[in-house]
Amino acid sequence: MTLHCHKLGAGLPPILRSETADLLARRGALLLDWVAHHGSPLNLVWPEALQENLAALREVLIEHGVEHAIYYGAKVNKSPGLVQAALDAGGGIDVSSLYELRDARRLGAGGTRLVATGPAKTKAFHQELVACNALISVDSPEELEDLISCLPAAMDAQPILLRLQPESQGKSRFGMKAEAIVRCLARIAGEGRLRFDGLHFHLGGYRWQDRVAALKEAAGLIAEARNMGLSPRMIDIGGGLPIQYVDHQQYRAHLAAQTPDDYRTGKIPASFYPYGGPLSAADWLRRLLRAQFQEGQTVARYFKRQRLILGMEPGRALADQAAITAFRITRVKALGGDTHVIFVEGSSFSACETWFASEFLVDPILIPGGRQPSASSPIRAYLAGHSCLDDDVLSNRWLTFPVAPQAGDLLVHANTAGYQMDLLENEFHRHPMPTRLRMLRDAEGRLMLAPDTIEEV
Numbered sequence: 496m497t498l499h500c501h502k503l504g505a506g507l508p509p510i511l512r513s514e515t516a517d518l519l520a521r522r523g524a525l526l527l528d529w530v531a532h533h534g535s536p537l538n539l540v541w542p543e544a545l546q547e548n549l550a551a552l553r554e555v556l557i558e559h560g561v562e563h564a565i566y567y568g569a570k571v572n573k574s575p576g577l578v579q580a581a582l583d584a585g586g587g588i589d590v591s592s593l594y595e596l597r598d599a600r601r602l603g604a605g606g607t608r609l610v611a612t613g614p615a616k617t618k619a620f621h622q623e624l625v626a627c628n629a630l631i632s633v634d635s636p637e638e639l640e641d642l643i644s645c646l647p648a649a650m651d652a653q654p655i656l657l658r659l660q661p662e663s664q665g666k667s668r669f670g671m672k673a674e675a676i677v678r679c680l681a682r683i684a685g686e687g688r689l690r691f692d693g694l695h696f697h698l699g700g701y702r703w704q705d706r707v708a709a710l711k712e713a714a715g716l717i718a719e720a721r722n723m724g725l726s727p728r729m730i731d732i733g734g735g736l737p738i739q740y741v742d743h744q745q746y747r748a749h750l751a752a753q754t755p756d757d758y759r760t761g762k763i764p765a766s767f768y769p770y771g772g773p774l775s776a777a778d779w780l781r782r783l784l785r786a787q788f789q790e791g792q793t794v795a796r797y798f799k800r801q802r803l804i805l806g807m808e809p810g811r812a813l814a815d816q817a818a819i820t821a822f823r824i825t826r827v828k829a830l831g832g833d834t835h836v837i838f839v840e841g842s843s844f845s846a847c848e849t850w851f852a853s854e855f856l857v858d859p860i861l862i863p864g865g866r867q868p869s870a871s872s873p874i875r876a877y878l879a880g881h882s883c884l885d886d887d888v889l890s891n892r893w894l895t896f897p898v899a900p901q902a903g904d905l906l907v908h909a910n911t912a913g914y915q916m917d918l919l920e921n922e923f924h925r926h927p928m929p930t931r932l933r934m935l936r937d938a939e940g941r942l943m944l945a946p947d948t949i950e951e952v
């Protein structure tokens with residue numbers, strides 16, 4: 496049995512893929528067994544969800560006749576199973592560290608399937624990228640010099656993008672203003688060991704309109720590069736495609752109804768991820784491609800006419816619906832009145848929005864631990880981890896449970912693959928790292944668990 500918990504009348508039940516919904520609604524006993532066996536919290540990963548997300552984005556690009564390169568932003572989750580799924584589906588990988596690069600290479604990624612982003616690449620990272628001729632997004636004139644200094648005398652030309660800092664991101668430490676890009680172009684034109692492949696940007700926020708504005712700046716620089724005799728072939732628009740965690744109308748209703756009293760802190764956090772935005776990632780991309788660009792042409796038409804590849808590195812959007820995290824309840828402690836704190840085995844390092852002064856505005860799902868649900872009055876509770884840190888809180892939001900949870904029940908956070916489940920995980924108090932398992936099906940279609948380690952994928 497599955498009980499959603501919520502502020503009565505303004506709930507935020509997660510949107511669930513059918514496989515996940517089935518597991519939570521009908522196979523609670525199985526999930527309880529898995530947590531008993533593998534520990535709490537338990538992260539379950541569905542690699543095929545990533546492939547479905549990738550296919551949905553591809554479909555939009557194909558529908559608009561735009562040549563494309565989709566790189567999965569591997570930073571979003573530590574699962575090698577998700578990286579493998581992206582590679583198996585013909586996608587590329589965006590690596591932001593030497594270690595992400597090595598894992599992607601071990602999983603079979605050749606250089607042409609890789610783009611390296613990030614502002615502070617080390618010499619060792621540059622060297623290994625150069626060794627496999629991976630595409631490198633250069634963040635600054637300083638990085639360009641560092642990269643040139645580590646190029647061997649004889650080699651295939653090293654492909655690079657230059658990362659633009661669009662005008663809307665004037666205070667960002669990432670990328671270069673247009674003048675610096677032009678200086679880099681001149682430097683590249685005089686360096687035969689480099690191949691200029693185009694421009695890159697990644698913006699904060701989730702508005703497709705901001706990407707159109709940045710593309711206009713990039714288009715001017717692409718024209719300038721061509722005038723200088725260079726042959727750019729790509730503009731990479733970064734990530735930032737949205738996920739819909741909850742229904743849009745329910746989300747709006749929740750935001751409109753929430754008050755400071757809904758939080759044990761007495762304060763509504765200043766910002767939230769747009770958990771119930773109006774657009775799916777595919778619709779977002781459709782809007783972007785159909786947006787008016789220049790001289791009456793759409794963005795899609797611009798890419799086609801200029802024979803440019805549209806690159807992108809979605810992290811979160813490709814990981815949509817690709818994992819859940821199950822926490823076992825240790826204790827339900829009364830705090831006075833109808834309020835309680837629910838302690839879970841695990842910590843807010845595995846459900847980490849509160850560390851960013853925000854909240855995961857998605858209701859957890861209660862899986863009773865085998866007992867028959869008894870008649871009880873609803874209780875309000877916030878969720879805390881098992882550490883001695885006062886800030887170790889998974890939800891500052893008061894959650895209303897129609898039936899009081901008990902020790903041994905599970906609380907499941909859905910859709911945790913994108914920056915939720917393992918961004919901050921660690922071994923504080925010597926607790927072992929949470930287990931992550933892949934959900935697969937055997938030849939007869941039965942659910943099967945498989946390790947999600949680089950050795951086993």
Ligand SMILES: Cc1ncc(COP(=O)(O)O)c(C=O)c1O
Nearest residue numbers: 568612697734735808809810811
């Ligand atoms: C350069 C770059 N590309 C892509 C991404 C992925 O962004 P998202 O997960 O929002 O799609 C990030 C995230 O920080 C990034 O820094």
